[in-house]
Amino acid sequence: MTTRDHPGVIAPPPLIYLGFLLAGYGVGQLVSEPSLGLDVSLRRGLAFVLVIAGLLLDGIAAGTFRRLGTPPEPWKPTTALATGGLYKFSRNPIYVGFAVTYAGFAMAMDSPVALALLVPCLMVVDRFVIQREERYLSAKFGAEYQAYQGKVRRWL
Numbered sequence: 001m002t003t004r005d006h007p008g009v010i011a012p013p014p015l016i017y018l019g020f021l022l023a024g025y026g027v028g029q030l031v032s033e034p035s036l037g038l039d040v041s042l043r044r045g046l047a048f049v050l051v052i053a054g055l056l057l058d059g060i061a062a063g064t065f066r067r068l069g070t071p072p073e074p075w076k077p078t079t080a081l082a083t084g085g086l087y088k089f090s091r092n093p094i095y096v097g098f099a100v101t102y103a104g105f106a107m108a109m110d111s112p113v114a115l116a117l118l119v120p121c122l123m124v125v126d127r128f129v130i131q132r133e134e135r136y137l138s139a140k141f142g143a144e145y146q147a148y149q150g151k152v153r154r155w156l
Contacts, residue, residue: 005077005078005140006074006075006076006077006078006136007074007129007132007133007135007136007137008132008136009074009075009128009129009132009133010128010129010132011128012073012074012075013074013094013095013098013125013129014098016121016124016125016129017098017099017101017102017121017125020102020114020117020118020120020121020124021102021105021106021114021117021121023114023117024106024111024113024114024115024116024117025106025109025111025113025114027113028111028112028113028114031113033111033112033113034112035110035112036107036110036111036112036115038107043107043108043110044108046104046107047104047105047107047108048104048108049104050100050101050103050104050107051100051101051104051105051108052104053097053100053104054097054098054099054100054101054102054103054104055097055101056097057086057093057094057096057097057100058093058094058097058098058101060085060086060093061082061085061086061087061093061094061097062094064082064084064085064086064087065082068080068082070082072094074129074132074133078136078137078140081137081141081144081145081148083148083152087152088152089152089153089156090152090153090154090155090156091134091148091149091152091153091154091155092130092154092155095125095129095130095155096155096156098125099118099121099122102118102121103115103118106118126154130154134149
């Protein structure tokens with residue numbers, strides 16, 4: 001019998017975020033949702049800043065994994081524990097980046113429903129991705145990971 005060397009997340013996290021974003025936008029279109037109520041230029045500017053900030057967070061955090069020689073994808077085996085760079089401030093900066101990017105796209109689409117669905121999206125990611133990853137990392141890295149958990153917050 002072989003043991004799997006990955007956390008067994010329910011789906012690739014980017015697809016979870018994308019699914020919620022598209023579902024929110026779709027539902028918003030069906031119910032003729034109101035606008036976010038922001039000036040178009042302000043909304044677009046804020047959306048742009050959020051998308052770029054989120055993508056930068058993701059790129060920097062994924063770069064940390066690459067430098068350590070471990071894949072950022074949670075369906076592949078982890079070979080090293082990332083605790084430096086952005087990982088000094090958050091155990092999940094990639095998921096924070098995804099959330100910031102999601103918020104930017106929801107604003108760009110002027111979709112309050114999509115924006116509101118970010119909360120349940122984060123709940124799903126927390127429960128079905130992050131908690132599984134944490135069990136996996138705790139089993140794989142033991143006291144080293146548990147000490148890291150004690151020093152660094154899950155989100156921010």
